[in-house]
Amino acid sequence: MTRFDYIAKDPVSWVILSLALVLMPHAPRLPAWTLFVIPLLFLWRLAAIKKPQRLPRKWLLFIIVILSSFAMLVHYGTLFGKTAGTAILAVLLAVKLLESRKRRDYMLLIALSFFIIVTNFLFSQDIPTLAFMLITVVILVMSLIYINQESAPLKLRQRFKMSLTIVLQALPMMLVMFILFPRISGPLWQLPDDAHTARSGLSDTMSPGNIAQLINSNDIAFRVKFENQQPSQNQLYWRAHVLWYFDGRSWEQGKLNPNPDPVLETFNAPVEYTVTLEPHFKKWLFALDMPGEAPVKSHYNNNYLLRADKKITSLYQYQATSFLNYRAGNILSPWEESAGLKLPVHQNPRTVALGRQWRKQFNQPVDIVAHALKQFNQQNYVYTLRPPLTPGHDSVDQFLFNTRRGFCEHYAGSFAVLMRAAGIPTRIILGYQGGAFNPLNDVLTVRQSDAHAWTEVWLENQGWVRIDPTAAIAPSRIEQNLNAALPKNETRPLHMHLDMGVLKQLRFYWELMDNNWNQWVIAYDPELQQEFLSSLLNKKINFADIVYLLVFTLTIVTLAIAVMILKPFQRTTSDPTQLAYEQFCRKLARSGICREPCEGPVDFSLRAMQAHPQQKDSIKLISRIYINLRFRSSNNKKQLEKLRHLIRKLKL
């Protein structure tokens, strides 16, 4: 036996393999030192297979546990919560491995591996994660079999087949329970602070660079399904935040707008749509300019924004309506007037001076707006993801007069400063613009890379009017997408390169599947369960009904699978000769000649021949062939065929 065989034969190798597999997806989230320590502990255990005296002493393990707990505490500031919790569990498992020698210990490790598997879903619930976990489950089950077979008669292939069979047989039961197990809306108790770690997403402030950062993220922000008509691309302004306050560098929401009632006059029928929002762990709901009324479990605020009552911690769906043709806030409140004109003193003097000059130059605010946009369009401004830095207080001055290269936040920000200096109340709007329609299911996917900033200016008789300065510089950003708007020679994020040709088509399919996955699997909550089961059974369903349904269906499915495995109707022999002869005996039994348990075939045939003298010959022949096949040559196909034929032909 080679050294490798020796290692592969030891059950602990399988335990280590299982642990490595279940911990692997956690690796990017673990502190760097654990990526060194955990494999080291694994190797230590492997090295001790042949020489158990190499295993560390208890006190050493104790020190490792204390040291790593301390390191975790320093790294995360806590030992609880999902990130720190899985990290400390990973180390503890590796330490436990070093003192595991018996089946009992291995069983504990495998049981905890099952637990580690599901912790992966706290971080990602997409299809590839599930696929990887299912493969891991098959290997875990193989390990479980390996640990429990002492003298190892099952070969690797047999164990794999057995494990795969069991997992496949478990799937129908799993499906029934997944659909019918009565869902309870959680949480049952307060979750740790990091229960929902936010991924990079839209923020509620705007400072140079923070939207450009999002462009690299291909993550989906939300998906939209329109009820009837799809608005054109340049109407897709998804409103998220209204920023009033500028400190010279970044824009913030500032104080709450005390304006009591947002007034919205509408001129055409609303657009109706359903939004499936990825969890962003904030209360923000996104809607097209301008949302009509608040969906359920949310409210409408006086900046024409939608806010949910609770943080969005899991995939969330809402129905919204928006009016694309509107007049908003015809009457400007004093608070809005002062907030909409406020500028930090002694900052960006050149920009402020330019705005004041325009105010003198033009009579109408509309003309000022038009002139400003014209300036952006004609004066060599470049739309780019990588603008030069504009440090210091006068960043707007530097951008407008020196660098002239910027992204939507630069254009929106500087435009707002110009307008405020010219005496036009202006505010910044943050949100998303555009999105990509999937032609396969007409679902619009809006990604983090669609993040955008634009402005609203207040004009007499028109109320708050949306002005997007970016459209003046790079109209294709609004008409098509960001990729089209960027200069040809600019390096683009990876996901934009992948977005063409066959890959684009494949991506549509993938997104279609992903969307359905999200809608039906990830978002399967108490409400969806109720809705789905009610529509399935065509009646209103309550909690008790779901329980009955679960018990009933699960019983049937379980019985079916148990029958499949146990094969209670299977004959006790598989010898074809015997089967044929049993048929012969049954035929005779129907005519009243039963074979006694201790009666040999010869005696039986003699009795049968007496009872059926007209079939004497064939009974004799059948018995003779049977005896020949059964007791002399067991493998004669021709004789067997003849036996079967004779038995079929036998008429009593």
Add this chain to the structure above:
Amino acid sequence: MQELPLIPGFLARYIERWAVKRLPDTDYQATIVRQRLYILPTRQGLLFTTVLGTILLGAINYENSLTYMLCFLFASIGFLGMIYTHQNLNHLRLGAASAKAVFAGQAAQFPLSISSVKQHSHYNIRIQCKATDAICAHLEDTETESLLMLPVTTKRRGYIQLGRIKIYTEFPFGLFHAWCWVELNAQAVVYPEPDAHPPQYTHGGRQHGHQMTQQEGYDDFAGIRKYRKGDAPNHLAWKAIARTGDLQTKQFYAEAADEIWLDWHQLADDMDVEKRLSVLCRWILDADKQGIKFGLIIPGKNISPGTGRQHRHVCLKALALFGIEA
């Protein structure tokens, strides 16, 4: 006997008593049927269930769909494990044969045959008799029968019955313990334990028959005589055979006296029965080893002198069953 998992001893004994009442009449073979096959979760099964419960709580708390999904998958796998464990034991047919005779204190090796009524594989079938260690058996679906030896420790001389054995398995997952009690009709003769320090054998206790003339011992060469059927082959006088061409047998003094009698009454009167049997047992073994023709006299039984394995067995069996057979 191996305890049942998670069941306290007194309850396990109660369960066993109840289960034994349901056993069919003892036969040389038995088939495991569903009605007499019992299954319980093991300690590991309980651990697994606890982990599942924790996962379910996590799923509810984090409202995590895939955690629900995998929790249900694991539960289904565990449940299937129960069916597989049951299936692994069900439909096994066991047959037992009588074991070879052993001396008290040695383990009697009962030959067992295991076959599958339904011709599917059975792995890690463990068979245990009373306090002995379990033996492990496997039966691939291509095999028709598997033969193994079940050791049963013996304490006293006489007959030992195979009696009740426990067959159990925890394969494939170790989460469930399926077992079955089976009573098989097989027995073995247990000879008395040979006495370690027997009193010196002395001739003369015998009052009738041939009087022994030589006292020197059994090994002294006495001469050569013609071969008679039944003579031990290691006593053949090869040199004489080569010389004469006829079969010749060496004769020794003790043998020259023809035969010895191992007599119950030869031993001290105050010796108790078991001790006497032990000493006689040892004498028989010694005599047999040295190829001496011996006879045995015990109360109620008189075995005329002879040699060979069969004779030895007859004598030892007489000792083993002394006072037991009516």
